[in-house]
Amino acid sequence: MKLRILIGCLLLVLFSNAQSTAGKKKTSGSSKTIPILNFNSLEPLLHTKSDKIYIVNFWAMWCAPCIKELPVFQEYEKNNPNVEVVLVSLDFPEDIETKLKPFLEKKGITSKVVLLDDPDANSWIDKIYPNWSGAIPFTIIFNAKNRSYHERTFKDIQDLNNEVNNLLKNKEHEKK
């Protein structure tokens, strides 16, 4: 009897395991889901306790300078395993399937994308960074210790790399 229960449990665990693996594979494909967040659900993504470096970029399809710099983040993430990029889209939720997903696919963007839909921007812009005017592109680079804010476009990978290095330098500095 006990044995049967155990076998049952084991099968269940194996099954759920397989399922989540399948789910995971799916998210890395083109049909990945883009979660719609409000500020409160976005907020945890702006901090880390891990050893990784996070680059969180606020952008939208309607923002020409944003689109221009997207490949910089994409490339940088590819070349640096310790870097995680989160692209926070300020596009419209109703455009996710019809415009946003096709756009990302066309541009070959595989970085994590979330959509921030929280209309009263005045209430949360200051919570992200008091000196941010609200214009995009806007990028936060952070690790567990340091963070820097950039209300500007990154010209190229070198430009982004310099800012990441500045962040790490600050960290070294603090240790001394």
Added chain:
Amino acid sequence: MKKSNLFLLAALLVVGLMTSMNVIAQDRKGPPENGERKGPPGGGHNPEQTETLSEMKGYKIGDKATDFELKNVDGTLFSLSDIKNAKGYIVVFTCNECPFAKMYEDRLISLHKEYAPKGYSVVAINPNVSATNDRESFEAMQKRAKEKKFPFVYLADTDQKIVPQYGALRTPHVFLLDAQLKVQYIGTIDDNAKNAKDVKVTYIENAIRALENGEKPNPNFTKSIGCPVKFSR
């Protein structure tokens, strides 16, 4: 025999559970789901930044704005002093193409219709006017103004002479001036760009009402998401 079998199964179960947990942990990338950190991000050491509000050399509340002479879509030159008996001016930096600017076009029209007779006209300025971008060209501005039947002036800030003085960084970006051209409110029109029906706070109307009552607008500074003003410098 039976006992060792049981043992083996239990071990397998534990391993299975652990790997499944591992998968879940990997799925949840990076920052903790329920980070204790709330409110403004603290611990910002030496933030690197450029072109932020703090470095912006635009007007602050109480500064006196200078008048200007800009070309309107009707081809004439327009100055704030052309509006006679003005009690104030709703100066808004906007443009043709920005979706956020477009979402506010109708609201700017009704704002002007309601408040121009009361002495507060909308004065729209396009800081992104460009001869090389045919969607932001002067002709495109004329076309848009005609399509939407703008009841207010729509001015071309050619060579971006005015926008750096005001310090507008995004479109739309509103500056409410009083009769003496003193800046009384800087920011957004209301608290919901995407849906006019869901607006709860009409910042600009509240600010005008405050001026009417001889009070200072509160708040006198708000922020919003908008398209960046394309500085050509």
